[in-house]
Amino acid sequence: xxxxxxxxxxxxxxxxxxxxxxxxxxxxxxxxxxxxxxxxxxxxxxxxxxxxxxxxxxxxxxxxxxxxxxxxxxxxxxxxxxxxxxxxxxxxxxxxxxxxxxxxxxxxxxxxxxxxxxxxxxxxxxxxxxxxxxxxxxxxxxxxxxxxxxxxxxxxxxxxxxxxxxxxxxxxxxxxxxxxxxxxxxxxxxxxxxxxxxxxxxxxxxxxxxxxxxxxxxxxxxxxxxxxxxxxxxxxxxxxxxxxxxxxxxxxxxxxxxxxxxxxxxxxxxxxxxxxxxxxxxxxxxxxxxxxxxxxxxxxxxxxxxxxxxxxxxxxxxxxxxxxxxxxxxxxxxxxxxxx
Amino acid sequence: xxxxxxxxxxxxxxxxxxxxxxxxxxxxxxxxxxxxxxxxxxxxxxxxxxxxxxxxxxxxxxxxxxxxxxxxxxxxxxxxxxxxxxxxxxxxxxxxxxxxxxxxxxxxxxxxxxxxxxxxxxxxxxxxxxxxxxxxxxxxxxxxxxxxxxxxxxxxxxxxxxxxxxxxxxxxxxxxxxxxxxxxxxxxxxxxxxxxxxxxxxxxxxxxxxxxxxxxxxxxxxxxxxxxxxxxxxxxxxxxxxxxxxxxxxxxxxxxxxxxxxxxxxxxxxxxxxxxxxxxxxxxxxxxxxxxxxxxxxxxxxxxxxxxxxxxxxxxxxxxxxxxxxxxxxxxxxxxxxxx
Numbered sequence: 001x002x003x004x005x006x007x008x009x010x011x012x013x014x015x016x017x018x019x020x021x022x023x024x025x026x027x028x029x030x031x032x033x034x035x036x037x038x039x040x041x042x043x044x045x046x047x048x049x050x051x052x053x054x055x056x057x058x059x060x061x062x063x064x065x066x067x068x069x070x071x072x073x074x075x076x077x078x079x080x081x082x083x084x085x086x087x088x089x090x091x092x093x094x095x096x097x098x099x100x101x102x103x104x105x106x107x108x109x110x111x112x113x114x115x116x117x118x119x120x121x122x123x124x125x126x127x128x129x130x131x132x133x134x135x136x137x138x139x140x141x142x143x144x145x146x147x148x149x150x151x152x153x154x155x156x157x158x159x160x161x162x163x164x165x166x167x168x169x170x171x172x173x174x175x176x177x178x179x180x181x182x183x184x185x186x187x188x189x190x191x192x193x194x195x196x197x198x199x200x201x202x203x204x205x206x207x208x209x210x211x212x213x214x215x216x217x218x219x220x221x222x223x224x225x226x227x228x229x230x231x232x233x234x235x236x237x238x239x240x241x242x243x244x245x246x247x248x249x250x251x252x253x254x255x256x257x258x259x260x261x262x263x264x265x266x267x268x269x270x271x272x273x274x275x276x277x278x279x280x281x282x283x284x285x286x287x288x289x290x291x292x293x294x295x296x297x298x299x300x301x302x303x304x305x306x307x308x309x310x311x312x313x314x315x316x317x318x319x320x321x322x323x324x325x326x327x328x329x330x331x332x333x334x335x336x337x338x339x340x
Numbered sequence: 341x342x343x344x345x346x347x348x349x350x351x352x353x354x355x356x357x358x359x360x361x362x363x364x365x366x367x368x369x370x371x372x373x374x375x376x377x378x379x380x381x382x383x384x385x386x387x388x389x390x391x392x393x394x395x396x397x398x399x400x401x402x403x404x405x406x407x408x409x410x411x412x413x414x415x416x417x418x419x420x421x422x423x424x425x426x427x428x429x430x431x432x433x434x435x436x437x438x439x440x441x442x443x444x445x446x447x448x449x450x451x452x453x454x455x456x457x458x459x460x461x462x463x464x465x466x467x468x469x470x471x472x473x474x475x476x477x478x479x480x481x482x483x484x485x486x487x488x489x490x491x492x493x494x495x496x497x498x499x500x501x502x503x504x505x506x507x508x509x510x511x512x513x514x515x516x517x518x519x520x521x522x523x524x525x526x527x528x529x530x531x532x533x534x535x536x537x538x539x540x541x542x543x544x545x546x547x548x549x550x551x552x553x554x555x556x557x558x559x560x561x562x563x564x565x566x567x568x569x570x571x572x573x574x575x576x577x578x579x580x581x582x583x584x585x586x587x588x589x590x591x592x593x594x595x596x597x598x599x600x601x602x603x604x605x606x607x608x609x610x611x612x613x614x615x616x617x618x619x620x621x622x623x624x625x626x627x628x629x630x631x632x633x634x635x636x637x638x639x640x641x642x643x644x645x646x647x648x649x650x651x652x653x654x655x656x657x658x659x660x661x662x663x664x665x666x667x668x669x670x671x672x673x674x675x676x677x678x679x680x
Contacts, residue, residue, distance in 0.1 A: 020629065028487040031554050036487075128484060134630040136484035144468060144476035144651035146658075147368040147376075214371050272636075275615070289360065290474040290647040291638040296612075298631040307630035311484035318486075319659065 003317045004039035006072035006097075008063050008088055009079035010050060013102055013129070014041075016302025017078065017309055018052040028310065034317040036310070042066040067092040074316055076309060077101040086110055093117045093125065100312040102129035102305055108203040108219045111210065124319065126312035131157060131204040134304025135297035136311065137283045141211045151286045153212040154250030157204040159279030159299040160188045160195035161227050161247040165264075166277040168235045169244060175230060187279055197226040198247065198262040205249030208283065209260040213253055217260050222249075225263035238266045244274040343657045344379035346412035346437075348403050348428055349419035350390060353442055353469070354381075356642025357418065357649055358392045368650065374657040376650070382406040407432040414656055416649060417441040426450055433457045433465065440652040442469035442645055448543040448559045451550065464659065466652035471497060471544040474644025475637035476651065477623045481551045491626045493552040494590030497544040499619030499639040500528045500535035501567050501587040505575075505604075506617040509584060514572045527619055537566040538587065538602040545589030548623065549600040553593055557600050562589075565603035578606045584614040 005021065007014055021028075021038050029035040041054060042063035050059075060066060067075055067088045075092035077099060079085045085106050092099050094117065101107065107114065107127045118125040128138045132155070141153075156162050160182055167178040179196070182188035194200045202222040209217040227247050238245045243266040251260035267274045272294050276282040281299025286292050298304040345361065347354055361368075361378050369375040381394060382403035390399075400406060407415055407428045415432035417439060419425045425446050432439050434457065441447065447454065447467045458465040468478045472495070481493075496502050500522055507518040519536070522528035534540045542562040549557040567587050578585045583606040591600035607614045612634050616622040621639025626632050638644040 024487070024489075027489065031488075032486040034487070135633060136480035139479060139484055140476035143655055144479055144648065146372040146654045147364070147374070147650045148371070148647055149364075149367065287647075290644045291641075293475060293637040294634075296634040296636070301631075304630045307488055307627075308484065310487045314486045315483055 002035045002037045003313070004037050004071060004073045005076060005313065006039055006066040006069055006074070007041045007076045007078065008066060008085070009077065010041055010043045010052075011078065011080070012302045013305045013309075014078040015051050017076065017306040018054065020303070020306045020310065022052060022054070028314070032314045032318075034314045036313055036317075039072055040066045040069060063088050064091060067097075068095045070095075072097060074313060075099050076313070077103055077106075078309075079103070080105065082106055082109060086114075089114055089125070090117050093121045093123060096121050096123060098123040098316040099125045100309050100316060101125070101127050102309060103127070104130040104200070104203040104207060105219075108206040111207065112216055124316050126316060127207075128312050129305045129308035131207050132281045132283055132295065132297065133159070133299040133301060134307045135281060135283065135295050135299065136308070137295045138207075138211065140293075140295065141208065141285065145285070145287070145290065148287050148289055150212040151288065152250060152252040153208045153283065153285050154248055154273065155208065155283035156246055156273055156276050156281050157208075157249050157283065157299065158195055158198075158201040158247060159281055160192065161198075161201070162276065162281070162299075163187045163279045164196070165227060165230065165235075165245055165247060168230070168232060169239065170277070172232065172236075174232045175228070196228050198224045199226075201247060201249045201262045205251060205260050205262050208249070209251035209258055212251060212285065213258045215258060217251065217258050221260065223261040223263070227264055230264050234264075241266070242269050243267060244269060244271075246273055246276070248273065342375040342377045343653070344377050344411060344413045345416060345653065346379055346406040346409055346414070347381045347416045347418065348406060348425070349417065350381055350383045350392075351418065351420070352642045353645045353649075354418040355391050357416065357646040358394070360643070360646045360650065362392060362394070368654070372654045372658075374654045376653055376657075379412055380406045380409060403428050404431060407437075408435045410435075412437060414653060415439050416653070417443055417446075418649075419443070420445065422446055422449060426454075429454055429465070430457050433461045433463060436461050436463060438463040438656040439465045440649050440656060441465070441467050442649060443467070444470040444540070444543040444547060445559075448546040451547065452556055464656050466656060467547075468652050469645045469648035471547050472621050472623055472635065472637065473499070473639040473641060474647050475621060475623065475635050475639065476648070477635045478547075478551065480633075480635065481548065481625065485625070485627070485630065488627050488629055490552040491628065492590060492592040493548045493623065493625050494588055494613065495548065495623035496586055496613055496616050496621050497548075497589050497623065497639065498535055498538075498541040498587060499621055500532065501538075501541070502616065502621070502639075503527045503619045504536070505567060505570065505585055505587060508570070508572060508575045509579065510617070512572065512576075515568070515570060536568050538564045539566075541587060541589045541602045545591060545600050545602050548589070549591035549598055552591060552625070553598045555598060557591065557598050561600065563599075563601040563603070567604055570604050574604075581606070582609050583607060584609060584611075586613055586616070588613065
């Protein structure tokens, strides 16, 4: 049976997702058994030229009508930001629709409320694409490591700043020059503030910390410093020490309290995160039982992010079907806050 | 509610799992919401001293009585090998019990039959621990990438041989010397044949290939060469070329046919798998949409393997509870063979 998908937003990620769903519908169905149909798309500006080929009657500028449309089975939110994304996601959940989102700001800020609304409605909210782009890290953290004590989670979770720092290190560029290069290649926005200030990384770090430690870590509790103040001198001094400067988001539990931060850190050259270059992201998780895990891959970009969302869509569809597990009984409700 | 676990086998991995479940029961319950009780354990030799503290009436040498015990909710199989593990797993599934296994040989060889038996019974079979020890790679491959075209999957999936090759490369040791060192440190068995011949890696490669390409790749179709013939001269010649010799399991689709192989390969020093040293494992997955993903971590050992199995146990328990998803309808059955 077909899963009718409503997409809220059609920017870089939304456009990539819609194009992929249209082009690969049959391939995805053959591989996964799930037939994903783009039923409706909500955009801000109906007059804008779109990269995807969808009939006009499937496109609307009234996002709420898609979020609550009874003919839609799953809602994908790729608008970004808190408002109106938050109200749309909550409305979709209240209408009994599972939600797949790439919105790190929303999940970091209102994740608890959203997960609780999903539980009340008996549906899933999935956000693999919110951290690490195309890297499957949310699912391993939330599911594979669900019973594990975690000592630290840390990572390079912003590709723009890692590209800039890599260019400063490898090419000897200054900060401004490296930023302009990143902008020229499309790796940095015209207004790069969200990336270079560490704000984007702080949202992702808050999500990772909440999952790793099973308690709410709001983004305003992530101590945050960007890379604007990193100079060519800082970089060359680090190189002389045999170290590498990276923008690291990290979290650990200190005396029972979760401490999370984002900032430029000087890492020894043999640190697992020291060799991650360019726009690649990597997340490093350490724990007493499983040891040290490193997940590396493309941290951003329309295609990898769309891939993560398609994985979520298939999962949402698959978990809703088939016989309910027979044996194990219902365990007690989870204590974890940001867990699906 | 409590999930009553029956464990078949109490060797290195079984013992580590049982000890962990006994020691961390409350911590796992608090973190995951799932209370895992070791209800019964099947061992081969009742007289043998055990590392875990379990009452004698919970231990039996009649494994089938555990596999089919109505008072057990989930069966964990850590006996290894095809026989009697296969009949026990099938009996457990037929009794309506989900199964968690670390048995790469069994899944590689009889995975299709086992997955089909699980489907018929309406329960799960999970085998995260069968490949990459404590690295979550089965779940990302089977779920996160369920809709993705995959170009290649390759990896260092045997820690023993990677330890030996690393010692030969870094310490200039010969093969025999490096093997003895691995045996002394407990990284290689007294009879190292399964590891050094590539047989263990071939089972894991068959599983990865089946999942990546959605079709059955039996282990006897994996072209397999071990590391016994790798000499100190081969290693130093590779070093001179700026390359590193690694035992690589890999699979790709060539003209519509999946080709899988295991063998020593000379990799350029900047290849993602070239820097993986010692007993660490790493799996590298490439595809047109998500790009290049690398999963790195401990590939073996009781503790990491037990961690992977606990993740599976929690998942098996969690998926069986809560309301069934409301929205999406049942899609067509999957074409994939080794998919849960």
